[in-house]
Amino acid sequence: MRDVAIVGAGMTRFGKYMDRGLKDLSREAVDAALDSAGVDKADLEIAVVGNAAAGLATGQECIRAQVILRDYGIDKIPMVNTENACASSSTALQVAWLYVASGMYDVALALGVEKMYSDDKAKVMATFGAGTDVEQLKQIMQQLKPPSEKKAGAESGAGKSRSVFMDIYAAGARAHMARHGTTKEQFAQVAVKSHQNGSLNPHAQYQERYSLEEILASPPVAEPLTRLMCAPIGDGAAAAIVVSDAKARQYTTKPVWIRGTALVSGSDHPGEDGGTGARAAQSAFEMAGMTPADVDVAEVHDASAPAELMLYEELGFCAEGEGGRLVDEGVTTIGGRLPVNTSGGMVSKGHPVGATGISQAYEIFLQLRGEAGDRQVKDASVGMTHNGGGMVRGEAAATTVHVFSV
Amino acid sequence: MRDVAIVGAGMTRFGKYMDRGLKDLSREAVDAALDSAGVDKADLEIAVVGNAAAGLATGQECIRAQVILRDYGIDKIPMVNTENACASSSTALQVAWLYVASGMYDVALALGVEKMYSDDKAKVMATFGAGTDVEQLKQIMQQLKPPSEKKAGAESGAGKSRSVFMDIYAAGARAHMARHGTTKEQFAQVAVKSHQNGSLNPHAQYQERYSLEEILASPPVAEPLTRLMCAPIGDGAAAAIVVSDAKARQYTTKPVWIRGTALVSGSDHPGEDGGTGARAAQSAFEMAGMTPADVDVAEVHDASAPAELMLYEELGFCAEGEGGRLVDEGVTTIGGRLPVNTSGGMVSKGHPVGATGISQAYEIFLQLRGEAGDRQVKDASVGMTHNGGGMVRGEAAATTVHVFSV
Helix, strand or coil: CCCEEEEEEEECCCECCCCCCHHHHHHHHHHHHHHHHCCCHHHCCEEEEECCCHHHHHCCCCCHHHHHHHCCCCCCCCEEEEEECECHHHHHHHHHHHHHHCCCCCEEEEEEEECCCCCCHHHHHHHHHCCECHHHHHHHHHHHCCHHHHCCCCCCHHHHHHHHHHHHHHHHHHHHHHHHCCCHHHHHHHHHHHHHHHCCCCCCCCCCCCCHHHHHHCCEEECCEEHHHECCCCEEEEEEEEEEHHHHHHHCCCCEEEEEEEEEEECCCCCCCCHHHHHHHHHHHHHHCCCHHHCCEEECCCCEHHHHHHHHHHCCCCCCCCHHHHHHCCCCCCCCCCCECCCCHHHHHCCCHHHHHHHHHHHHHHHHHCCCHHHCCCCCCEEEEEEEEEEECCEEEEEEEEEEEC | CCCEEEEEEEECCCECCCCCCHHHHHHHHHHHHHHHHCCCHHHCCEEEEECCCHHHHHCCCCCHHHHHHHCCCCCCCCEEEEEECECHHHHHHHHHHHHHHCCCCCEEEEEEEECCCCCCHHHHHHHHHCCECCCCHHHHHHHHCCHHHHCCCCCCHHHHHHHHHHHHHHHHHHHHHHHHCCCHHHHHHHHHHHHHHHCCCCCCCCCCCCCHHHHHHCCEEECCEEHHHECCCCEEEEEEEEEEHHHHHHHCCCCEEEEEEEEEEECCCCCCCCHHHHHHHHHHHHHHCCCHHHCCEEECCCCEHHHHHHHHHHCCCCCCCCHHHHHHCCCCCCCCCCCECCCCHHHHHCCCHHHHHHHHHHHHHHHHHCCCHHHCCCCCCEEEEEEEEEEECCEEEEEEEEEEEC
8 A cells, every 4th residue: 555644734723613514614624734735625536524413413414525515615526424423533534544545546635523512402412422322322321320329210311411421431430540549630630731731722622721629629520530531522623635655745845644544443441352442553553563662642532531541551651550650750741751632632622523533633743743833742753643432332333543653 | 456356245125124223134134245255244354334314213323333233243343434325335335345455454344224214204204305415405495396386485395305306306307308309208118127127126125017107107206207216215234245356266256346436426417527427437437447338237326217217328328318219229128238227226126325335236246146036137247336325506425336347
């Protein structure tokens, strides 16, 4: 397969946009990506678009790419709509990469877009439950409640779907605390870092800094999670221009190469078969001819702050049980040995689900080109992204790892 | 890129299955495909799944592949969900082909599945409008009405969405009649052929034969369409096992090679830029190193019988305006020079939208292996499929052509 690079990337600020739709958000992100690449939209040969919830949010169940891009004047090229819940657009990025790496096309647009805020609360609630088997949603929720809440008895699926994923993350965090002695303060410190980084990112949904005490004192979600440790919902779009090696050298002197890409699903329990993050990382690093030790900067799927800490271990940044130590030593802060979620991560940058995957690639694109401004990681030349989407019977539905280098 | 073949294919009978869901239908199709290939499900390395309307039909908006395949025991492999309205699974087939052709995987499952029948009429209605820009649906419908109906004034979008695509097909048929002198009887004769072929296909939703008079006398839909000229809605699934050349030779002595594959979108008006069917065919035949003259058997997107006749011209089976003559001469009947829709086509076999694309490939797979039973085309060695999905502002959203040979 051919070498493939990202030569342009762009995104909207993530946030709450009651007056903006999928088309408008996408246009801003695609414009920014094309501008940064110096590529004209007429040069695009294929578009691969990731979205998870437009059916719920706007009723647009089908041909989302074509509907979103048509009025923008992108309408004569093949389009593929991909969906993998919160990993929808990192999946789109792999498929775009594949179309180019295989030699089928030279210039691809990968776009992720999501609209979650709505005047209709029921729509917002529905999107939370969408990333799992809807038939089993109620059952899963009951299983994952902390013991103290179980006594209250079963609640309705619809009313409780807001926090089903946070319940899952909280259960994982409690298990990590029990097994490895990880503390709530260490989890909270990850959130301190995320909000600190987000305060330096003009595209972050939340740009305020918080002290450890403030994180811990924010409203409880599910023990040990507090609200400031959890990713918010949001609206937004992110786009990348993915091109062949020959085109890359034509368009820019600073291509960001996609060195490895992996998509996996299945068990997400470390110790059984290594978890999807571990398997995806292993596969992507093998393709890249690299190891986790080569990574200078990483964006990982921190739907909650504890998830980020646990991912340090799963992705091979440290040994099992050592995630808390990494936090204590500041290894993953900007200025540390391996800065993670320099964008602010999902906790601070926000998490419009279908847009998240490519927004991660956008951050790595900036970092590896030295264009990340106040949050620039010095001399970063290798980056990676990790993005997870959906869950079926407690197993991850789609986990991606992409490895990049200049 | 590597040569890629289909070594197994299977499908459910298309029909109305009030008691069966996406999982159950998929299992039957995948079982049949694996059986015909002699491939164990543990050998699958990736699954690409096309579906258009599960969000509307079952509320399963996200990770449909993972939810559908998990309980069947396929849960540790990467899965990509693709959507392109009625072309969702022919798009899935291209993406599966790409994963294998590129060398990334050796054994892929491509699956298309759809559930359209429901006790909830509103759900059924909603699926009809899903294949276009929902914001513009009402406006399009008004524009496409025959003059006699326009006077009645605008109707509500929801109530009329059932026939929006049939209105589009009817408008195209009327234009063809005006321009080329094509007759309603010629369109009806295509439907006679479809139902005749469907009567020979145990997987067809409708297996009854009709005379020309019966087709013409069936209830009118939109002039010149009658009900028996139109594809019904349906439930069903179709699957194909897509493998590398080395694996193909290992699994079977009768691989069906995917020689060309194209996905296009954009203008669908012949004479402007050739229409998406023409462009897709040109691209796929070029990849295959073939021409329409090489084709022995074809499955084309006959959402209505007139569409099939017009596709004869657009796909290069005859010159513009000569579609009626092909019908008169019986060229596209089984036994003719170029049999089209030997399966019964969408008009008789049925059209569970996300399943249609791979069901077409299933028919070609049988025909090229000489396994099509009573509807076998003698000595067929080259086949093609044409599948269209969705429409935005009157332009085709996604059109695929795949070319196969033994």
